[in-house]
Amino acid sequence: MTNHWRDIKNADLILINGANPAEAHPVGFQWFVKAKLDPKRGPGSGGGAKIIHADPRFTRTSSMADIYARIRTGTDVAYFGGLINYVLQNNLFHDEYVRNYTNASFLVKDGYSFKDGLFSGYDSTARKYNIATWAYQADDAASSAFNDAHPAAGGAVALLAKRDMTLQDPLTVFQLMKQHYSRYTPEMVSRITGIPQDQFMRIAQLVGEMGRPDKVMTIVYAVGLTHHTTGFQLIRSGAVLQLLLGNMGRPGGGMNAERGHANIQGNTDHAISWELLPGYMKIPAPGQKTIADYVAQSASKKNDPRSWNFFGTNYRKFMVSLLKAWYGDAATKANEFAFDFIPKPGKNSSWMSIFDQALKGQMQGLILSGMTATSIGPDSNRVMDALANLKWLVVMDPLPTTSSEFWRRPGADPKSIQTEVFMMPTTHWIEKDGSFTNSGRWVQWKDQVIPPQGNARHDHWILADLFNRVKTRYQQQGGKFPDPIMAVTMKYGNPTQPLLDEIAQEINGFDVSTGKRLASFALLKDDGTTTSGDWIYTGSYPDGSNLMKRRQGVQYPVANDPTGMGFFPNWAWSWPLNRRVMYNRASADLTGKPWDATRPGIAWDVVQKKWVGDVPDYPATGPTADPNSSTSWLPFIMNGEGVGRLFSSGALDGPFPEHYEPMESPVKNPLHPSQSEDPVVFLYTGGSGSHGAVKQTFGTPDQFPYIATTYRLTEHEHYVTQHVPLLAGLQPKPFVEIPEKLAAQKGIQSGDRVRVRSNRGKVEVLALVTKRLAPSMIDGQEVFTVGLPIHWGFVGVSAESDPSKGANWIANALTPFVGDANAYTPEFKAFLVNLEKM
């Protein structure tokens, strides 16, 4: 989230897409309801915030919404595109914000184009774009003058772009954008999404009001947007709309992802991700020999003289401080701070690649820690074949999972499965301390409440112990390049049993010479004199105390929330630097006054000459902070432009979001039938070992005529709750939700057993005939959607008590092995099935 849970109460309009907070995040949903019940909020003269829920299924979130729009799954780019078009055509955008706080005025290269569903630079053989034309027109003279006057530290040279502040030049981002979105008429939006035109217009009118400076809208989403081959662009199109309306950086605004696991945010930040290093730095690529090479190819370049480009400018400092944290004394100036020790992937190594490699016999071992690959999928049958093709599998979990038990699942022959399986019982969250970071970036420390049950061990003790045993073997026996293993710092009281408090200090970072912990990432250096395990957490544990433990909450609401905006700055700590709303310089106008005085993020105090309110996403004082100074920075300090990107060369499938159909769709793309799907979708085109080629596994509408989507229920969380009897009692059996009209056609009644098939697998579950789902008219055709909750498998209380032992209960047996071009996230939320009564 750019904002945080409690902040949603500050919104006038709440747009919810690809999410069902009332059921999936029920306690967070109280802040939506607070906004709705607050007479000061809302469009027009107020009377309470309005909620618009666009979802294929009418849920409890819809029942609290002012408008429920039944949208076909995976078509939110068209929905947002229609809203963008409406805002542009009717001049409802926030003019001052768009002109000064976005890249609307930047000039794009002359060769850029979009035609018949393809952006310029498409290479159909490689299925890739050459993005050379998706770039700004460089102002070479200004760039060289600027670079001469400002010798770059760490290779961060400027690449200044030409701008037209009148927004009239046909090559401005603004004009190109108007042209791109002109195709997204209400009629086209309706053909693609199934939302009736008149209803769409009512939504557009409400959204259009949110471009007024005294109004603010939030967009809330979850995996209903990310789990698509167009997931990256689904989210980007929401962000583009928010920039047009001037809602990024403001309390009550922003793009807010509801995350689904207690610490999915924290361990994304700490980069358990193949393409990242902690703090969202890129993993180095082969061919980068020095840190300078790495920074030159990874860090953003300044595109405007007044862009701070904070991340790009300091990339080297963050990287060197990380290398010092990881490799300690072995990281020296002479050896490029052990830059060679960081492994450099040669190809995509994301989730699906693990199983692809296993099927091809390239993957020998897999460690799963609190994550069950077999249930998660996609294409669970493929994943189970992949596990059977490993030499060894480690499952670290407090409870049995479908992965730990895959070799003896119903129907499997254990004798034929040669994988060695290590089940390592780990401790629960409540048996250890440490921090969880929530969706709103609040890092909350928890205590150890009880000791480990039985012989369960902490995950980090298992990993530390394993590491030390591997290290000992290299010391005794030698082996391939042991140097990094010998160098990794293990400066803990007990190297096989580190304390989470010790690790929290390492993450925060130190001044090497004084041994004191640092209070801010602004203090990090690129000469090896500082360490930081994750620069965005520097300041969480400064020299005084662990700020993540702070507990000044609503027990004293007046004292603990001094601005009254719900920031509660002394409750826990939020990254970065305890800032509660990111990009908050954009919450104030050019002179530093909040766009809406009743809902300030930060404000320039002309007497004190400093920013007050939230922790500013900006320098707090001085000439680069003072809005009246000609040298003050542009508002968005993290990117090269210094302003928000309506057009981005950072996406691999287009600088503007474009609607593409899911890989399995009942219709051809009404915008460009010749290019129906995303042309650079993340797809394994080759064979995939024993399980066959992925491209053979897609189904067609003649055989699989119904759209299916997956989701969660309130009473379960993924798969672990299959072991909680009270919750299994509340939601005991898997089911498929079927719209009444389709059920009638098929002669299916609630409670009947139904087989649902995709071209990859099947589930056999109970039918739940419902009004919550209903047919939509898509491009003139009646289309049905069915829905499956994801929670069941062959392990747990329910499976044990069922005659089938949960043999065909894994919803992800149906889902396709294909993902987004940018994020490689699989398309769990839109695929084709058929169904029959058993």
Add this chain to the structure above:
Amino acid sequence: MPQVTRRDFLKIGAAGTGAAGLTALGFDMAQAAQVQQSFHIAGAQETHSVCPYCAVGCSLVAFTQQNANGTRRIVQIEGDPDSPVNEGRLCPKGATAMQLATSARRVENPMYRAPGSDHWQQISWDQMLDKLATRFKDSRDATFVAKDAAGNTVNRTEGIAFAGGAAFSSEEGYLATKLMRGLGLVHLEQQARV
């Protein structure tokens, strides 16, 4: 004037007797509930935790009592009224967190399944970690690439993958990243992808 905290207010409310609290049954239900609650958590120690399920980040208060052998057991988990995130509220999952925390369904010892075997075998941590360290080193040595075809130094272990971390503490996740990268892994993934 001293501020009355939300928690104090709840206590006053619950302890307040008088005619207004009397029900048709002739006794004060609120007081009865409070008395029952007091027995339940009498002498309990209060510690702070965070809900293990979704990422709203609801704060929990856990009440524990000491066992005869000196260890502690949980007697109750409830929402923390001081939290600006949940203000004491919990959903059905958070409210039943105790059944996840302590469960007869837990795996309490390391279990090993040999290739082709149809059963688990209980082994010690020492045996398990030794066996795995050997497998890990063998796979690393077998699949380690120091230089790629173009001659670039890449120092990567291609044949081992690590995935996980949405359920454990951030500090554990950071250590996992550091150690796995240190061992050369490039296949490092987490629930955020899926």
